[in-house]
Amino acid sequence: xxxxxxxVAGVIGxxxxxxxxxxxxxxxxxxAWIPKAELDNDNYRFVPAGDPALQISERIDDTFANTNYxxxxxxxxxxxxxxxxxxxxxxxxxxxxEMIEVVERVQSLVTSDYIYGEDDAVIVEPLVPDGxxxxxxxxxxxxxxxxxxxxxxxxxxxxxxxVLITLSEYEDVAGDAAGNAGRRKAETDSYLLIRDxxxxxxxxxxxxxxxxxxxxxxxxxxxxxxxxxxxxxxxIAVVLVIMYLPLKSVTAVLYALLPVFVSIIxxxxxxxxxxxxxxxxxxxIPVVLVAVGNSxxxxxxxxxxxxxxxxxxGGGVGDRASAPPTGRENASLPPEGDTEAHSQHDTPKExxxxxxxxxxxxxxxxxxxxxxxxxxxxxxxPSGGPHKAFVLEVLKTVWTPVLLAMLTTLxxxxxxxxxxxxxxxEFGIFAAFGVFVAYLTSxxxxxxxxxxxxxxxxxxxxAGNADCGKPEKTGSRRDVLARVxxxxxxxxxxxxxxxxxxxxxxxxxxxxxxxxxxxxxxxxRRDTIIVKSDEFIRREFGGxxxxxxxxETDTPELMLxxxxxxxxDNLNTYLVENVPGTGKVMSYTGFIKRMxxxxxxxxxxxxxxxxxxxxxxxxxxxxxxxxxxIANYLFFLADAASSYTNxxxxxxxxxxxxxLSTVGERDTNAVVSAINAxxxxxxxPYITVTVGGVALVEISTNHSVVQxxxxxxxxxxxxxxxxxxxxxxxxxxxxxxxxxxxxIIVINFAVMxxxxxxxxxxxxxxxxxxxxxxxxYTIHFLEAMKRALRESPQTxxxxxxxxxxxxxxxxxxxxxxGFAVLLFSRFVMLAxxxxxxxxxxxxxxxxxxxxxxxxxLVMKPKFYQKLRAPVTSE
Numbered sequence: 001x002x003x004x005x006x007x008v009a010g011v012i013g014x015x016x017x018x019x020x021x022x023x024x025x026x027x028x029x030x031x032a033w034i035p036k037a038e039l040d041n042d043n044y045r046f047v048p049a050g051d052p053a054l055q056i057s058e059r060i061d062d063t064f065a066n067t068n069y070x071x072x073x074x075x076x077x078x079x080x081x082x083x084x085x086x087x088x089x090x091x092x093x094x095x096x097x098e099m100i101e102v103v104e105r106v107q108s109l110v111t112s113d114y115i116y117g118e119d120d121a122v123i124v125e126p127l128v129p130d131g132x133x134x135x136x137x138x139x140x141x142x143x144x145x146x147x148x149x150x151x152x153x154x155x156x157x158x159x160x161x162x163v164l165i166t167l168s169e170y171e172d173v174a175g176d177a178a179g180n181a182g183r184r185k186a187e188t189d190s191y192l193l194i195r196d197x198x199x200x201x202x203x204x205x206x207x208x209x210x211x212x213x214x215x216x217x218x219x220x221x222x223x224x225x226x227x228x229x230x231x232x233x234x235x236i237a238v239v240l241v242i243m244y245l246p247l248k249s250v251t252a253v254l255y256a257l258l259p260v261f262v263s264i265i266x267x268x269x270x271x272x273x274x275x276x277x278x279x280x281x282x283x284x285i286p287v288v289l290v291a292v293g294n295s296x297x298x299x300x301x302x303x304x305x306x307x308x309x310x311x312x313x314g315g316g317v318g319d320r321a322s323a324p325p326t327g328r329e330n331a332s333l334p335p336e337g338d339t340e341a342h343s344q345h346d347t348p349k350e351x352x353x354x355x356x357x358x359x360x361x362x363x364x365x366x367x368x369x370x371x372x373x374x375x376x377x378x379x380x381x382p383s384g385g386p387h388k389a390f391v392l393e394v395l396k397t398v399w400t401p402v403l404l405a406m407l408t409t410l411x412x413x414x415x416x417x418x419x420x421x422x423x424x425x426e427f428g429i430f431a432a433f434g435v436f437v438a439y440l441t442s443x444x445x446x447x448x449x450x451x452x453x454x455x456x457x458x459x460x461x462x463a464g465n466a467d468c469g470k471p472e473k474t475g476s477r478r479d480v481l482a483r484v485x486x487x488x489x490x491x492x493x494x495x496x497x498x499x500x501x502x503x504x505x506x507x508x509x510x511x512x513x514x515x516x517x518x519x520x521x522x523x524x525r526r527d528t529i530i531v532k533s534d535e536f537i538r539r540e541f542g543g544x545x546x547x548x549x550x551x552e553t554d555t556p557e558l559m560l561x562x563x564x565x566x567x568x569d570n571l572n573t574y575l576v577e578n579v580p581g582t583g584k585v586m587s588y589t590g591f592i593k594r595m596x597x598x599x600x601x602x603x604x605x606x607x608x609x610x611x612x613x614x615x616x617x618x619x620x621x622x623x624x625x626x627x628x629x630i631a632n633y634l635f636f637l638a639d640a641a642s643s644y645t646n647x648x649x650x651x652x653x654x655x656x657x658x659x660l661s662t663v664g665e666r667d668t669n670a671v672v673s674a675i676n677a678x679x680x681x682x683x684x685p686y687i688t689v690t691v692g693g694v695a696l697v698e699i700s701t702n703h704s705v706v707q708x709x710x711x712x713x714x715x716x717x718x719x720x721x722x723x724x725x726x727x728x729x730x731x732x733x734x735x736x737x738x739x740x741x742x743x744i745i746v747i748n749f750a751v752m753x754x755x756x757x758x759x760x761x762x763x764x765x766x767x768x769x770x771x772x773x774x775x776x777y778t779i780h781f782l783e784a785m786k787r788a789l790r791e792s793p794q795t796x797x798x799x800x801x802x803x804x805x806x807x808x809x810x811x812x813x814x815x816x817x818g819f820a821v822l823l824f825s826r827f828v829m830l831a832x833x834x835x836x837x838x839x840x841x842x843x844x845x846x847x848x849x850x851x852x853x854x855x856x857l858v859m860k861p862k863f864y865q866k867l868r869a870p871v872t873s874e
Contacts, residue, residue, distance in 0.1 A: 412772020542659025
């Protein structure tokens with residue numbers, strides 16, 4: 001590692017201007033791509049390519065008209081939906097919506113077909129022919145004569161009506177190849193236009209509720225923009241405040257954040273550069289980069305301020321000039337330019353990760369912490385003066401610990417690259433890219449800027465206390481924390497084990513309550529209009545979630561056979577009457593039954609509202625002749641039933657569209673299971689039945705989310721184990737280092753199960769992310785213990801807690817506060833993500849500071865036995 005850091009430092013020292021110019025040029029290049037970013041939260045993007053449920057859904061949509069609906073609910077609080085003035089507004093709204101390019105057809109009270117008999121003739125015409133509304137009474141009579149309209153166009157109370165807007169297939173929307181890139185945005189804008197037009201048209205006349213997956217996806221895009229504009233400045237402000245508390249310098253904080261700003265610009269520009277559209281979880285990336293990436297630049301700045309710049313600058317920088325002499329300057333620094341002042345015997349021997357665990361030939365004066373000592377080992381003063389030499393020395397000092405922190409975080413993000421859910425995979429790739437950019441600019445761009453700017457920073461924070469050579473006061477908070485933690489670890493091992501055991505048992509029990517569900521509407525807070533709209537549609541009408549039951553036969557004769565149609569119609573009745581969660585069933589059989597009614601009994605007599613199945617009742621000799629009778633009906637239903645058959649006159653495939661009032665996977669599964677069970681028991685063997693649709697695609701997404709969790713966790717666990725084992729040259733230490741992560745994961749599952757937080761696309765990312773960040777606490781404390789074991793084996797625990805314990809807790813709190821900003825997101829999913837990450841980081845710090853040292857004392861790995869002198873007592 002030392003060779004690489006020396007090489008990089010050499011390039012920066014010789015060409016700082018070139019490094020700065022190159023970094024700015026690359027940043028500007030990526031910035032130019034940011035305006036081209038596109039948002040896309042289409043539900044099918046969350047489904048893995050080749051997924052069986054997705055293929056079935058696409059085949060059903062290809063066979064029939066698609067079920068990509070926008071549902072507009074209109075509720076009259078004063079008046080009736082059959083009022084002439086209201087209906088005229090509905091006519092106007094329907095006509096305007098039909099003009100929108102992405103709209104295929106509009107089904108409403110004023111456009112839907114009505115089948116009736118008159119003078120021995122069957123007539124199929126719109127409910128409102130030629131726009132002639134009259135007083136609305138005739139329309140009401142028609143609607144009440146056929147239950148097809150119930151919960152489809154009108155509510156049970158007749159106080160609300162629904163407009164079903166079927167959207168064109170994506171490929172059918174006009175646009176050439178050059179315009180394809182912006183076509184999705186145009187569609188999204190059209191969805192929002194449909195919503196806004198409804199609110200404008202019916203303002204003061206009816207309450208408007210707009211739902212359906214296209215609107216939900218468009219609303220996610222809309223909220224994403226608001227989140228990005230609000231959350232990014234907020235998290236930056238929070239991090240600024242947190243970083244200012246120890247640094248006490250706005251200038252120092254801004255320098256430390258320079259790499260973060262570069263990484264955010266490059267990452268958000270890289271996504272449109274590689275034609276990757278932003279999804280709802282992409283909102284997290286800038287927040288993650290600020291919360292995680294700030295530590296890299298912070299390491300540089302703290303060491304820059306903590307180091308004895310007076311030795312290089314002849315007096316100090318800002319308040320540093322007034323710091324009392326420590327005797328350190330002449331003890332550890334060679335004369336300027338003298339590279340041979342120390343013999344080979346005096347040269348420190350470093351571990352694979354340098355300062356972390358490396359041995360030193362120098363002994364710092366009493367009261368001066370080891371970090372101060374390690375930050376001031378000069379090697380060679382490059383041309384350009386002592387300030388440049390000091391900056392490069394700082395770079396070499398922090399190189400390996402910062403690299404180690406970056407690698408652990410990188411592993412956790414790259415673990416997402418092996419999941420089946422595309423947006424999670426994209427998040428992993430670009431978050432990893434952003435973390436790497438933050439690291440790279442921290443060790444290149446930031447040192448180059450410091451060399452050129454030579455900032456004079458008034459600094460009275462960390463360096464103004466013990467780290468400047470001033471001993472801390474006895475009884476300081478750091479000292480108290482060290483004593484308390486040491487007492488717990490050395491005197492209460494059994495208590496630590498007992499509490500950990502109970503916590504694990506309780507957490508495992510709580511984790512069984514975890515619910516796996518990825519429901520788009522639950523992304524939003526309950527008080528938002530989109531959630532209220534969806535609740536209204538589910539309560540008053542069929543619901544916004546759809547399952548299609550497709551029947552296929554070899555010939556039209558088999559499809560129109562009474563046994564086939566009766567089986568489907570009986571299934572429809574069974575679902576409505578016996579299966580909770582079934583909101584409404586719209587079926588091909590409904591049109592056959594209506595035709596049969598008007599021909600044999602009239603418009604309002606329900607005695608013949610049935611599938612003809614008794615030959616004697618209809619004067620036929622057998623059911624085959626009844627099939628011929630049914631075939632005659634098709635000439636009247638060519639247009640009205642076109643959405644439910646693959647051919648208007650010779651169908652070999654028909655379907656029922658089951659609208660669900662369910663929300664979660666469990667209830668949807670119950671409906672689907674009921675369908676499959678009924679089909680297996682009651683359907684003729686010559687019928688092929690396929691159940692599919694958006695609801696099943698949603699369930700498949702849930703399964704992919706679970707797979708993503710286990711895959712990413714396994715990969716992250718293996719990667720982090722390898723890093724810890726490599727750093728410590730010990731497989732046992734690898735297991736010891738990652739063991740606390742397993743406990744944190746179980747606690748997370750339990751918290752989610754007990755609080756009702758569902759495992760979805762957003763919360764699935766928590767586990768690998770917290771593993772990558774939380775492992776740093778364990779690694780840093782292990783290295784602090786190893787250093788303390790070499791220097792003061794009898795008091796190594798207290799020394800470790802004094803130097804590293806406080807820093808770990810501070811870092812956990814500050815990083816957790818950065819993620820806690822997500823609590824203000826418009827998305828419940830991201831708010832839960834932020835809260836869980838914050839909690840996990842605190843838990844990671846506490847487990848790493850308490851359980852891991854106890855395990856170390858009990859297990860006594862080889863490095864511990866080598867470095868520690870015989871223990872007299874604990």
